[in-house]
Amino acid sequence: MPMRLRDGKENEEAAYNLPATVDPIADLDQAIADAPARIAEASSLDQLESVEGALLGKSSQVGAVRMSMGKLDPSNRPRVGAKLNEATKAIEDLLSAKRDELEAAHEERLLEDEAIDVTLEAITLPSGSLNLVQQTIDEVVDIFVGLGYKVAEGPEAELAWYNFDALNTPATHPSRWEQDTMYLDWGDPEDEVLLRTHTSPVQARWMEKNEPPVYIVVPGRCYRLDTIDATHLPVFYQIEGLAVDRDIQFGDLKGTLLHFAREFFGPQSEVRLRPHFFPFTEPSAELDVSCFNCDGGEAGCRVCGGAGWLELLGCGMVDPNVLEAVGYDPTQVSGFAFGAGPERLAMARHGINSMRHFIDNDVRFLRQF
Ligand code: DAH
Secondary structure (H helix, E strand, C coil): CCCECCCCCECHHHHHCCCCCCCHHHHHHHHHHHHHHHHHHCCCHHHHHHHHHHHHCCCCHHHHHHHHHHHCCCCCHHHHHHHHHHHHHHHHHHHHHHHHHHHHHHHHHHHHHCCCCCCCCCCCCCCCCCCHHHHHHHHHHHHHHHCCCEECCCCCEEEHHHHCHHHCCCCCCHHHHHHCCCEEECCCHHHCEEECCCCCHHHHHHHHHCCCCEEEEEEEEEECCCCCECCECCEEEEEEEEEEECCCCHHHHHHHHHHHHHHHHCCCCCEEEEEEEECCEEEEEEEEEECCCCCCCCCCCCCCCCCCEEEEEEEEEECHHHHHHCCCCCCCCEEEEEEECHHHHHHHHHCCCCCCHHHHCCHHHHCCC
């Protein structure tokens, strides 16, 4: 903004501290001569901008001539004016050539810096997988679904009545004491609630609501007041099986479980039943499968320890009292049931020596499955 002097006239020389121009033509020639070297020094667009100010701005040589045009003797104006235009144009051309050059170099650098090397190995995130217990549950359920069984589920917080009484296990029964443990509501026998100790109560729940025939498998979580050791977890899984129909016999139980064992452990598997006791089945048995590792022949086998058999699950023929408790007629229908622990099944199949591995969350263990 030009400085306004006291007499009201604008005095631009004073405003910009311009050097008094002696010979504008010589000054402009000088400016033209100096420009290439000055411009060549600029190595960035920012630097070029300040060079432009220094060469063409108000305090440059060219600028000084431009400002003084008005004070020139009119006879000199066309000559100086033409020279001024020539100098301005020459310098602008040089600047613009340099600007193109710097912009091209800048683009080039961007391209290099931002180039993507498609040959670099990608960062791959490891993907998780189902825990072995869940894999085992899925596999067992699939085997029974293949036989036409339905999948049923029931509550983990269960009425004591379904967990015990409906399964022929009255309050006075000694076998109830071992599992008489984690109560959420205790006292009035009618509505005592506990964390279910097995999946068997779903047998009673299903039969109450459905007429025979019944073919179900029931996977689910169970709870017992057990201290963690190699063969016990306080929170564990079971898969219950129940078949109720006309004329179901013990041979059906054995044949079904043999089929299951051969699907799960391999076609060479044999099974054997050992007498046992469960309140809700009569007769009751435990099922063993022949050792798939040594086939019964190897002393100190790492899977069966030389026994030749692996203990798998509890089973039996449904006690008539259970059928009656849910309103079925035991003279018309009969059935078998079984309860297996997927942790135990997985341990038997993979030679896992402790249940603790299932809850340790050690990826070296988990990755193997
Ligand atoms: N509920 C039994 C337990 O937790 C397992 C079991 C045994 C289930 C025999 C059954 C059965 O259905 O028939 O030990």
